[in-house]
Amino acid sequence: MIIKEKVIKYGHNVDTDVIIPARYLNTTDEKELASHCFEDLDQAFAEKLKKAKIVVAGTNFGCGSSREHAPLAIKASGVRLVVASSFARIFFRNAINIGLPLVQSSEASQETEEGDVLEVDLSGGSIKNVTRDKVYSISPLPDFIQGVIQSGGYIPYIKGQMKK
Amino acid sequence: MPQNNSQTIAQKILAAHCGRDYVSEGEIVNAGLDIVLGNDITMPLAIQEFKKIGAEKVFDSERVVIVPDHFTPNKDIKSAQQSQLVREFASAFHIKNYFEVGKMGIEHALLPEQGLVGAGDLIIGADSHTCTYGALGAASTGVGSTDLAVAMATGKLWFRVPSSIKFVYEGKPQPWITGKDLILHTIGMIGVDGALYQSMEFRGPVIGQLSMDSRFTMSNMAIEAGGKFGIIEADKVTEQYLSQRAQRPYRVYKSDADASYDQVYRIDCSKIGLQVATPHLPSNAKPAEKLSHIGIDQVVIGSCTNGRMEDLAVSASILKGQKVKEGLRVIVIPATQEIYLEAMQKGYLKTFVEAGCVVSTPTCGPCLGGHMGILAEGEKALSTTNRNFVGRMGHPKSEVYLCGPAVAAASAVTGHIAIPQEVMDDY
Ligand code: SF4
Numbered sequence: 001m002i003i004k005e006k007v008i009k010y011g012h013n014v015d016t017d018v019i020i021p022a023r024y025l026n027t028t029d030e031k032e033l034a035s036h037c038f039e040d041l042d043q044a045f046a047e048k049l050k051k052a053k054i055v056v057a058g059t060n061f062g063c064g065s066s067r068e069h070a071p072l073a074i075k076a077s078g079v080r081l082v083v084a085s086s087f088a089r090i091f092f093r094n095a096i097n098i099g100l101p102l103v104q105s106s107e108a109s110q111e112t113e114e115g116d117v118l119e120v121d122l123s124g125g126s127i128k129n130v131t132r133d134k135v136y137s138i139s140p141l142p143d144f145i146q147g148v149i150q151s152g153g154y155i156p157y158i159k160g161q162m163k164k
Numbered sequence: 165m166p167q168n169n170s171q172t173i174a175q176k177i178l179a180a181h182c183g184r185d186y187v188s189e190g191e192i193v194n195a196g197l198d199i200v201l202g203n204d205i206t207m208p209l210a211i212q213e214f215k216k217i218g219a220e221k222v223f224d225s226e227r228v229v230i231v232p233d234h235f236t237p238n239k240d241i242k243s244a245q246q247s248q249l250v251r252e253f254a255s256a257f258h259i260k261n262y263f264e265v266g267k268m269g270i271e272h273a274l275l276p277e278q279g280l281v282g283a284g285d286l287i288i289g290a291d292s293h294t295c296t297y298g299a300l301g302a303a304s305t306g307v308g309s310t311d312l313a314v315a316m317a318t319g320k321l322w323f324r325v326p327s328s329i330k331f332v333y334e335g336k337p338q339p340w341i342t343g344k345d346l347i348l349h350t351i352g353m354i355g356v357d358g359a360l361y362q363s364m365e366f367r368g369p370v371i372g373q374l375s376m377d378s379r380f381t382m383s384n385m386a387i388e389a390g391g392k393f394g395i396i397e398a399d400k401v402t403e404q405y406l407s408q409r410a411q412r413p414y415r416v417y418k419s420d421a422d423a424s425y426d427q428v429y430r431i432d433c434s435k436i437g438l439q440v441a442t443p444h445l446p447s448n449a450k451p452a453e454k455l456s457h458i459g460i461d462q463v464v465i466g467s468c469t470n471g472r473m474e475d476l477a478v479s480a481s482i483l484k485g486q487k488v489k490e491g492l493r494v495i496v497i498p499a500t501q502e503i504y505l506e507a508m509q510k511g512y513l514k515t516f517v518e519a520g521c522v523v524s525t526p527t528c529g530p531c532l533g534g535h536m537g538i539l540a541e542g543e544k545a546l547s548t549t550n551r552n553f554v555g556r557m558g559h560p561k562s563e564v565y566l567c568g569p570a571v572a573a574a575s576a577v578t579g580h581i582a583i584p585q586e587v588m589d590d591y
Contacts, residue, residue, distance in 0.1 A: 013356055013445065017553040021560075022532040025205045026235060026242035028212065040560040060357035060390060064553060065532070066292040068209055068308035089361050089392055090292055094308035144192045144322060154310050155216050158318065162217075 001122045003081050003101070004130070005053035009114035010041065012058035016091065019062065019070040033069050034076035049078055054120070056112045057084045062091025071095040081120060083127065085109045096145055097154040103127065108136040170420035172328040173395050174363035177303040177417055181286040189327045197227070198412075199281055200315040201289030203271055204232035204243065206308070207250045210290060213313035222257050223319030229261040229280055230254050231271040234528045239535035269500025269526040272296035272384060272468035276376075277500055282406055282414030283398040288315055293468050293550065295391065298383035299376065300406065301398030301416060303363075306387060326392045328363040329354075330425045333370035335434035340584050342478065343378030344470055344548065344568030346370070347385045348439035350431065352449025360390035362426060365419065370433045371396055376405045377474035381568075384469045385550050388446040438583050440546075441566040444554050452571045455581040462545040463576045464557075465569060466497030466524075467531045470548035473503055475569040480512035482573035482584050488520035489579030495537045497524045521576065533557045539564075546581060548572050 018041040020033055027033065038045040055074070061084035062070060071094045074082065082095070085106035095102050101122055108127045112118065116131040127136045141149070151157035169186055171179070179187045181195040200223075202210055207230060222228045232250055235243035254262035261280060263269070272293050275281045283301035287294060292306035307321070315321050331350060351358070364386045371379070379396050386394025396402075398416040406414055438452040465471070465479050476498060488494045496516045498504040504526060507513050513523050530537030531549040539545055539558030544565065547557065552564035565581065574582040 015551075015553045017533075017551070017556050021555050022205075022234075022534055026240060026246060028208050028246075040555040060360065063356060063390065064292065064551060066206065066290055066294075066306040066308050068206070068290075068310060071308075072209075086357060086360060088357070088390060090306050090308060090387075093311060097308060097310035142192055142324075154314060155213050158217060158314050162318075 002119065003054065003122065004117065004119040005080060006051055007054050007056050007112055007114055007116045007118055008045070008048050008052045009112065010055065010057040013060045013063055014041065014057050016062060016064035016067050016070040020067065020073040025067060025069055030072055030076035033073035037073040037077045053078060053080045054118050055079050055082045056109055057082070058109060059085045061087050063088035066090045068094045068098065071098055071100045075100040083108055083118070096148055099149070099153040103138050105136050105138050168422060170423045172363065172419045172423045173301070173365065173397060173417050174303055174326055174328055174393055177284060177286055178323055178325055180284070187325045189325050192322055192324050194320055194322050195286055196320050197288055197315055198285040199227055199229055199287040200312065201229045201231070201271060201275065201287070201291065201294060202312050203234055203291055204236055204247050204250055205234045206290030206312060207253065208246045209309035210312040210316065211249060211253050213310050214316055217313060217317045219317035222259070222316045225258045226260045228259050228316050229275060230259055231263045231268055231274055232265070233268055233270050233526070234532065235534050236268060236527060237265050237525065267501065269503070270468045270471060270528055273472055273499035273503065276300060276380065277409065277502055279409035279411040282410045282412060283402060284415030284417050288321055292387045293384050295386045295394045296380055296384040296468060298386060298393050298395040299379035300402055301396060303393050303395065305392050324361070326361055326363045327426045328365055329359055330365050330367060330428045332368035332428065332430045333366065333433050334368050334430060335370070335432040337370060337433040338437060340438060340570040341433070341436060342474065342568045342570070343374060343381035345436055345439040346433065347382040348441050348446070348449040348566065349436045351385065351389045351447045352441070353429070354389055356388060356445050356447045357390040359386065362391055363393040363395060364389065364391040366394065366396045372399060375474055376401060377472040380472065381469050385446065388550055438571050439567065440571060440581060441552055443552050443563040443565065446550065446552060446566060452567065452581055452583050458544065458565065458581045459579060460492065460546045460575060460581065461543040462537060462539065463492065463494040463572050464497070464530050464537060464545060464547040464549060465572050466495070466499060467528065467549040468499065469550040470569055471497055471499030471503065473506060475548060476503065476507045476512050478569040479573040480515045482570065482588065483519045483521070483576060484515050486519055486577045486587060488576050492576065492579050494521040494576045495524060495530060496521045497529060498526060500526050530557055546572055546575050
């Protein structure tokens with residue numbers, strides 16, 4: 001799958017409290033969650049989303065709570081991919097489980113600015129910064145995790161396994 | 165398998181739960197679970213996913229634990245609806261360990277107290293501070309709602325076997341130091357992603373001397389350094405605790421002497437003063453006495469980090485006969501009903517109320533900006549909780565400073581960040 005979109009850029013340690021503040025955790029409605037996504041970090045996020053659909057960030061993206069509402073809010077807001085130098089482990093699991101694609105690359109993250117266009121080939125393992133004409137390779141995910149992604153998330157994967 | 169097949173405690177527990185003698189770091193294993201935990205925030209999503217799996221029952225109705233603690237007693241209609249959903253699920257699936265308001269406490273204080281978790285267990289919870297039970301020598305970690313749904317249905321989950329970091333605490337700790345100061349100092353040293361994907365092992369003579377309550381505080385905050393587990397090998401203190409509570413047999417695992425670690429840190433505790441983490445990261449640890457210029461609007465003593473007996477005892481010993489500074493709000497939240505009752509019997513609650521604090525029923529409440537103490541724009545709170553991210557306790561332009569019970573109680577008297585020596589004549 002190839003994703004080619006403009007970039008919204010954030011810094012290090014973007015935590016789950018700014019991705020979706022706890023005051024909105026009294027709902028599981030994806031649209032409502034999406035409407036508050038990143039609001040404590042960047043009030044212009046909703047406006048930026050009209051033109052850009054890849055979030056690029058620094059180290060430890062998604063640190064903090066285990067709330068799956070965080071990747072859900074990002075996915076439901078229309079963001080197609082998150083690229084970061086590193087991801088917090090619970091956020092990583094949650095995103096894979098619900099089918100929000102994540103790519104880890106410190107090089108790409110450091111050299112990408114807001115507004116750049118990235119072309120990411122998830123199956124081919126590369127990130128191209130079209131604006132700056134640079135290509136970065138990404139290391140493949142473990143087979144098991146690829147299996148989960150190919151099934152469309154952990155629930156369809158498990159259902160497949162239970163039938164076997 | 166390497167020639168040297170020594171293993172860390174994390175490897176041994178994971179190996180035992182997938183029926184093997186040895187697992188290597190980095191490999192992905194599918195392991196059986198002893199306890200699976202959900203709360204009023206993470207369960208509603210998990211119930212949706214559980215229904216999609218189409219499972220007719222949970223893998224074991226005694227090993228799924230459900231604690232509505234975040235927005236309970238319910239703060240608004242929406243959270244009441246969520247609790248209702250969770251309550252109905254608990255009843256439909258005959259969940260034995262469902263804790264209704266009245267029995268409920270903050271989950272990570274409640275599960276050990278009720279003897280539901282023990283040494284050698286493999287535990288997941290849809291709450292990031294599930295790592296707390298590492299203090300009992302368990303491998304215990306937080307996951308999200310989809311993982312919780314799968315775990316409830318199958319009793320199993322995938323894990324990547326983590327590498328480990330060893331922290332050895334030595335030297336004689338200064339007066340008033342508790343587990344919170346040691347862990348804030350440690351996170352300050354390695355950063356909020358200093359243990360990303362790794363298992364933290366807390367060891368050394370100082371840990372041996374530490375109370376169970378202080379150990380829970382330390383393991384609780386492993387996630388604040390990105391850690392997967394925060395493990396303290398079971399010793400006499402652990403066994404003493406478990407012998408009075410454990411509902412199931414437990415098993416003590418120890419890291420092999422020549423097991424491999426990514427890093428080993430030796431920490432001289434005689435050099436660690438009372439700690440405060442300044443906004444907006446738990447790693448911003450600083451000596452409390454250097455922050456006396458910071459005035460505060462609210463103090464919170466509670467949470468899964470510091471809402472236990474030891475925390476209330478330390479706080480009460482400082483607040484006894486004192487008055488809360490005019491204009492300051494001080495909220496004390498015993499973490500469970502058992503703690504509440506014991507604090508009442510020991511006179512601590514009276515001490516708090518006489519000093520001018522409010523004492524709340526057990527709840528997460530203000531810790532996550534839920535209810536019972538939300539901050540307004542520009543306000544500063546000093547709190548014994550575990551996170552001080554932007555907006556964590558209320559308005560995005562409010563601030564949270566993290567500390568242990570001694571600094572919280574002393575500051576309650578002065579209205580600025582203070583150490584106990586500032587408010588007590590004889591300590
Ligand atoms: S007390 Fe705070 S950190 Fe602990 S479980 Fe509740 S919300 Fe989470």
